[in-house]
Amino acid sequence: MTTMALGKAINAGLRCAMESDPKVVLMGEDIGKLGGVFRVTEGLQQEFGEQRVIDTPLAESGIIGTAVGMAMRGYRPVCEIQFDGFAYPAFDQIVSQVAKLHNRTKGDVKMPMTIRIPYGGGIGAVEHHSESPEAYFAHTAGLRVVTCSNAADGHLMIRQAIASEDPVIFFEPKRRYWEKGEVDEQASLESAPLHRARVVVAGTDVTIATYGPLVSTALAAASVAAEEGISLEVIDLRTLSPIDFDSLEASVGRTGRLVVAHEASVFLGVGAEIAARISERCFFRLEAPVLRIGGFSVPYPPAKLEDAFLPDADRILDAVDRSLAI
Amino acid sequence: MTTVMARPDVPANPVPTPGQVDAQGLTPDQDLVQLIGPDGRRTSGSPFAALVADIGPEELRSIYRDLVVVRRIDAEATALQRQGQLGLWAPLLGQEAAQVGSARALGADDFVFASYREHGVAYCRGVDPTMMMRFWRGSTQSGWNPYEFGMTTPAIVVGSQALHATGYAMGIQHDGASSAAVAYFGDGATSQGDLSEAFGFAATFLAPVVFFCQNNQWAISEPVHLQSHLAIAKRGEGFGIPSIRVDGNDVLAVCAVTRHALARAYSGQGPTLIEAVTFRMGPHTTSDDPSRYRAPAEEEEWKAKDPLARVRALLEAEGLIDAAYLEQVTTSADETARSLRSGCIGTVEPLPMSLFDQVYAEPHPLIEEERASYAAYLERLEDQSS
Structure with missing residues (x-):
């Protein structure tokens, strides 16, 4: 067991997923050199290179849309939407493409994509930085929607989301990023089901x-x-x-x-x-x-x-x- | 910072002379790549001609056969819609050369990200026309396995597929492979933000993607100048994407510029934008009525530039066809039409319970609950009626 903050736990979970599967690539704005505005991807670009931790142009639809193509090519993209309120420019790609492609193609095309969204308020932010858009996504057939509340789940659930053959919207409670908890970094993916309360x-x-x-x-x-x-x-x-x-x-x-x-x-x-x-x-x-x-x-x-x-x-x-x- | 290089022997982006430009900033004749004129004569002087010099009489004859067969598929599908066998059809009439010319340039490892009018491309990729029908009949959302043919099934949200192509191309790049993704889209789609984002990503990452725009002049009722103040090819420049404007009704010119764009992609030079200038001779779909928004004179003008007629004229002028060949072409088209008609009518329709199939790749309790509940409901109905 290691004590770590939620944000660090997700970071460690991402590292585990990248180590165990070379097809896992991270995409997002400021996730490389900066390590993300919340530092959740800190150090990963140095460790895995610019090919696997991709700083993208500032275009959310572009991030998700290109991730669709990467997934079709056999990659397992993990996209970061920088803040909840910036998910909407990507909404069409998520709802019309990511969610539907598997069903549309009768399973020929799989969409093992994870979309990480820091969400919720309580950090004294400006407009569009504190929203809770989870119901929009939970309402959409074809998506899985999960959210962690503590460090142990942050570490386990991000790995499970990435391992899922379905697209997963992964909501991270941004005001809890700094809350510490005990994390079992060796916990197997089967140690607790992803979809269990x-x-x-x-x-x-x-x-x-x-x-x-x-x-x-x-x-x-x-x-x-x-x-x-x-x-x-x-x-x-x-x-x-x-x-x-x-x-x-x-x-x-x-x-x-x-x-x-x-x-x-x-x-x-x-x-x-x-x-x-x-x-x-x-x-x-x-x-x-x-x-x-x-x-x-x-x-x-x-x-x-x-x-x-x-x-x-x-x-x-x-x-x-x-x-x-x- | 990356530098986009053009192949030195081919002028990728000729610049029009000031004072000779039209409303779209173009000199239409000067900067349009053309190898066969509307009268069927080969035009001389284009550096692109070298790229299709290998296309001899036999291949030219087979190209013409494809053009005729594709037009026949389109006509048969329109008839099937009128007879109630299809819910809708998006005719490609007039765009055969843009599609066959570009698709014939593609390699087996290239991957097409189509819009919804690319029946000619699908045909060239080996898709059985019956598979195409099933989507428009309303029997399926996807008539074929994209991986089997290296081509996606129709993307209805226009422009969305350009990003998918770009991402796929980034994947090719990561794999270190030398193939390309090709995004087909129309003039209307160029107004979508996804197109601009795709151009941006592709240019930034030097992704091996070909953006193939069929500018067929009309997005349902909206003329192309409503989408763009400049020629669509000019949009690439601002993103640092070399762009080519080609006569989309000239099958050889389209093939040549597509080969050029693919060669750039294969060799790590990044994306190319092709604007194939063509014309949608028919309606947007079988539900549309172009007489409400465009003049017959425009249709007449484009009839004179028919993409099939000019290849036939070329074949005749060069003494490459005879009655027996034309008979073969007609037979081939008729057989294809017969086969797709019987295939379409004979479609085995999906059962209600298939609603719940493949929503997710892994089990999902809500889907299973609804599947069971609906099955029980159907059983109750049956019990009551028996």
Whole structure:
């Protein structure tokens, strides 16, 4: 076990993947000499050369579109979109090409591509640097969407995403890049399935389902609740397409109450799908309606307002209270 | 910083003389590579002629046969659409030389990234026309395995494939191979950002890619000047991509400039942009009505430049054809048409449950859940009706 920050863990995971498969190439803006604006690719160009860690022109559609061609040639591209809000120029290539090519060609063409997107707020950034666009991608057939919340998962899940024969959108909670955790660098790809949620803290009263940046927030809420004698079960979803409803159902079967939390706007977000599915699966076991908390239906605000926009432990606890009051 | 080199013996990008340019910044006759005039006579003086000097009588006859067969495939498909056998068809009428001429220049290891009108290219790559029909019939999204023929199936989002070609070419480069990717696209696609991004990436990385634009003058109802103030070939210059403007209705000239571009790609000199100036003699698709937006006079003008007629005139002038040969060509075209017609009509249509196939390469629980749920639903329906 090694202690490392999430960003460093992803970096180490990328290095592992590049060492074990010469077809893995990294593409993105500023990922080479600079090592990425968050330094997630730091040192990799020096180690693997400019052929495998490619600084691209500033064109997101171009990055993904050329990665499609590289994948068709047998490469395994790992593309970095520098910030969440810059994913949209690449949206057409991702949704119309990356997601569909395997199905379009009846499996003749495979798209083993990983698209890394640092996402979410909380870093006091300017506009377009704090968004949570995961629902757009999870809504698209043909893509897999995952997000890590801690260093161990960062290291394991990036390797699993790269090894996947399908395209994976890999969301990295940028405000947690510096949070440290224990990483087993020898963990095998089979040590935990990519598409399985994890119970981070077991509890009995209310299930909190969340992912990415809000897992830490939910854990903080669980500590506060525990002091008041309320037992929260915190589930890190880890995977947003597919969503591990079996794990959620099992948890809600125990607690009877579910609060879903994410930074993305609540309206038509991941929480909406979870609320619908869990209502179908657990109708007679639910003690209260599934509640959702998250971003408001407003554009991501300027930095001085982001604390009001982002769900914090208090908002999670408020939802817990409302759930328990029914 | 990379330097883009042109082959010294071939003028890659002739510069028009000031004062002689038209609205698109061109002297149409001067900078258009042409080896066979509309009257079927060989034009002299072009340095590109040397690149097709090996094409003798037999190959010329086989080129003409291809042109006729491809036009016949197109006519048969249009008829099949009118008869309800195809949902849609995008006719290539008028663009046969641009497609056959360029495709014949390609090597087996080259990879074509097509738009959706490249039936002639597909034919030259060995794709059975029946496979082409199945896409337009609505039976499949992809009529053939791209790896089997070195050619992708139709890209409907115009311009998207230029980036794929560029990335594939970067892969060729990384492999240290000497082949090329060829992106086919139309004049309309040049307005897409993906084209500019593809030019940028290709120039930066010196990718072995040929950008082959069939400027057929019309993007559905929009004339080419609505896409570009300058000639499309001129766009390459700003990216540092040597560009050639060729008479797209001259099969030999198209073949020559494509060979030139491929030679550059194979030898590590990077991308080339070819603008093949041609004309879409038919509608955009079988759903389109060109009489709403273009004048018959324009169509008449281009009929005089028909890409098939000029090869035939050349063959006649050089005494290379006789009645027996023409009979063979007709028979070949008729057989192809008969075969694609019966193949199209005999298509085994996909079953509803195939909806869930190949969405992902690896198992996906949502897909499996929906597959099972839909199968159960179909079973319930059957139970109720029996």
